[in-house]
Amino acid sequence: MNAAAKVSETRPQDWPNAVFDILTELDVRQVAIVPDAGHSRLIRLCEDDPKKRVVTLTTEEEGVALLAGAWLGGEKGALLLQSSGVGNCINMLSLPQICQMPLLMLVTMRGDWGEFNPWQVPMGQGTQAALEAIGVIVRRADEAHLVAPTVRGAANLAFNTCRAVAVLIGQSVLGAKNFKDLAKPR
Amino acid sequence: MMSKDGLLHRRAVVAELLRDRSDLLVIAGLGAPNWDVSAAGDHPNNFPLWGAMGSAAMIGLGLALAQPQRRVLVITGDGEMLMALGALATIAAQKPANLTVCVLDNERFGETGMQKTHTAYGIDLAGIAKAAGFPKSLLVREAQQVTELRECAHNGTGPTFAQVKIDPEALPFVLPPAEGGILKNRFRASVLGEEALYN
Numbered sequence: 001m002n003a004a005a006k007v008s009e010t011r012p013q014d015w016p017n018a019v020f021d022i023l024t025e026l027d028v029r030q031v032a033i034v035p036d037a038g039h040s041r042l043i044r045l046c047e048d049d050p051k052k053r054v055v056t057l058t059t060e061e062e063g064v065a066l067l068a069g070a071w072l073g074g075e076k077g078a079l080l081l082q083s084s085g086v087g088n089c090i091n092m093l094s095l096p097q098i099c100q101m102p103l104l105m106l107v108t109m110r111g112d113w114g115e116f117n118p119w120q121v122p123m124g125q126g127t128q129a130a131l132e133a134i135g136v137i138v139r140r141a142d143e144a145h146l147v148a149p150t151v152r153g154a155a156n157l158a159f160n161t162c163r164a165v166a167v168l169i170g171q172s173v174l175g176a177k178n179f180k181d182l183a184k185p186r
Numbered sequence: 187m188m189s190k191d192g193l194l195h196r197r198a199v200v201a202e203l204l205r206d207r208s209d210l211l212v213i214a215g216l217g218a219p220n221w222d223v224s225a226a227g228d229h230p231n232n233f234p235l236w237g238a239m240g241s242a243a244m245i246g247l248g249l250a251l252a253q254p255q256r257r258v259l260v261i262t263g264d265g266e267m268l269m270a271l272g273a274l275a276t277i278a279a280q281k282p283a284n285l286t287v288c289v290l291d292n293e294r295f296g297e298t299g300m301q302k303t304h305t306a307y308g309i310d311l312a313g314i315a316k317a318a319g320f321p322k323s324l325l326v327r328e329a330q331q332v333t334e335l336r337e338c339a340h341n342g343t344g345p346t347f348a349q350v351k352i353d354p355e356a357l358p359f360v361l362p363p364a365e366g367g368i369l370k371n372r373f374r375a376s377v378l379g380e381e382a383l384y385n
Contacts (some may be wrong), residue, residue, distance in 0.1 A: 030251060053251055055280060058272030065241035065273075069213070069248025070372065072233060073256075074378045077248070095238040095245075099366030 004052070012144035015173070016041035017087045019106070019151050023052075023078055026155055028104075030055060030070045032063030034181035038108030039080045055077035060085035061092040064103065076159060078104045083111065083127040083168070086118065093134045096164045103164035104155050113142075124171075131166050142170035147149030187330040189353035194332065196290050196352040200261060201226050202332045203288065203339060210340065211249060211377065215242035215262025217297045218357070219290055223261055225360040230376035233369055234362045240269035243287050247277050250285035257284050259339045264291040264305045264349075271314060277345055278319030279353065286339040286346040287315075292354040300354065315347035326350040 023031070031046045032055045033039065036123055046052045057063050060081045067077035081089075087106060088157050096103040110117070111124020126156040128138050137157065158165040187198040195240035200222040204212070207290055208230070214223035214234040217240075217242050223275035233249075235242060254301065267289045293306035303312060326335055338346045363369055374382040 030248060053274065053280075055247075055251075058275055061240065062244045062270070062273055063274055065238065065244035066248040066276075068241070069245035069250075070252045071248075072245070072373050073249040073252025073376070074374070074382065075248075075252035092238055092241060095366075097242055098237070099370040101370060 012147075015144050015147035016045065018148035019108070020045040020049075022083050022148065022152050022155060024049070026159065027076060028037075028078050029053060029075040030067060031080065032057055032066050032077060033080045034060050034063070034082065036080070036082040036178075037110045038082070038169065041108070042106075043080065060088045064089050064095060067103055068099065068101050072076050076102070076104075078106060078155075080106050081108075083107055083109045084123045086127045086130055087123050090130060090134050093131075093136060093164060097135045099165075100162045102158040102162050102174040103136075104158045105131075105166035106151065107166050107168050108174055109168055109171045110169075113171035115171065116177060116179050128168060134162040136166050138166050138168060139169045140170060142172050144173050147173060187332070188347040189355065193351060193353040194327070194329065195355070196222050196292070197357065198329075198351060199227050199290065199350055202329075203261070203336050205336065207231075209256060209260045210211060211253065211256050212220065213242050213246045213249065213258070213260045213262075215239075215260070215266040216355045217263055217266070218292075219266070219302050220362065221259050221357070222290065224362040225357075228362050230372040232362065233373050235363055236366075237370040238341060239266055240273075242266055243270055243273040243277060246285055246287060247273070247280060251280065253332050254282075254284060256377070257340055258282075258286070260285070260287045262287070262289055262364070264289055264293060264298070264303045264311065265295045267311060268304055268309075274315050274320070274347070278315075281321075282345050283343050285344050286342075286348070288335065288339070288348045288350060290352050291349050292352050293311075294354045296354070296356070300356075305349075310349075312347060312349040315349075315360040320345050323347040324349070 063079040111120035242262040
């Protein structure tokens with residue numbers, strides 16, 4: 001592994017680099033995404049790694065199925081999505097659940113902390129309950145320095161015990177946008 | 187292979203596609219395509235779905251990317267495929283050369299009372315796949331075309347899509363194991379070797 005990349009684990013704000021290192025260490029090969037601003041650095045790192053295939057989805061549930069196929073073929077994967085996309089996945093999550101397949105979901109939260117857009121709140125507030133209702137194990141990281149260790153624990157739990165595990169990365173880590181600022185004339 | 191209405195019999199189509207299957211890997215969509223694939227012979231290299239409607243093509247993609255040296259054939263129904271039209275765009279963008287998606291199109295939701303699907307109203311699945319960017323997209327109505335599709339699935343350069351118009355006949359169910367853990371473990375052991383069971 002690249003020594004320069006490892007240094008990043010010492011700085012909390014560099015959690016995307018630390019998560020990338022963990023995915024690399026675990027030999028994650030398929031990274032399924034519906035983009036979110038909070039995942040943009042991690043997505044770029046994955047795109048730049050020739051050993052990882054980034055698969056852009058039209059809807060998040062495709063990623064649940066994709067990574068089931070990857071596991072059948074002997075590859076590990078990770079699904080990167082926003083909390084709103086969790087709602088799109090619910091019935092598809094019966095697949096890893098009933099087949100006892102590992103699934104690592106890294107969920108960036110909206111409607112959670114400092115949210116400006118009211119339309120993000122219903123699904124943001126329902127994310128954890130919805131995941132738990134379909135049998136996904138949920139862990140939260142609400143401070144930057146907790147993201148990497150939470151992802152490491154979740155990934156080991158998922159791949160060692162063949163379970164679906166989601167890490168919810170709080171909006172307090174990602175920073176909340178204020179659309180009123182964005183709407184000001186520049 | 188043809189019914190009195192001049193339509194292909196679904197189990198004859200599947201039997202031909204899986205003839206001399208060698209190390210072909212098969213994902214079967216829920217409902218009748220699962221029973222059709224099972225009727226052709228239960229096999230550890232089959233992954234027959236009992237639920238997760240809309241997952242078949244994407245499972246095929248993940249498998250095809252993970253096993254680029256193997257051939258992957260998804261056999262599913264028109265209702266199941268219609269639920270995942272976006273998957274056609276995702277697959278076309280990834281261009282897996284070893285993947286074929288075959289839709290058995292009886293223009294019906296067969297398990298729920300034979301209600302018409304969108305293809306009964308002329309919605310052109312093969313055209314949608316072609317427009318999405320599948321380099322080969324076939325509309326299959328004749329027995330000879332089924333043999334050509336078999337050749338594409340086993341030896342061609344994909345991704346290939348096929349919409350096979352079939353008779354809306356109701357046939358006895360032929361059931362594979364229902365337990366997901368069994369289906370997963372026997373598939374992985376067959377494809378990856380027994381050591382896959384030791385995780």
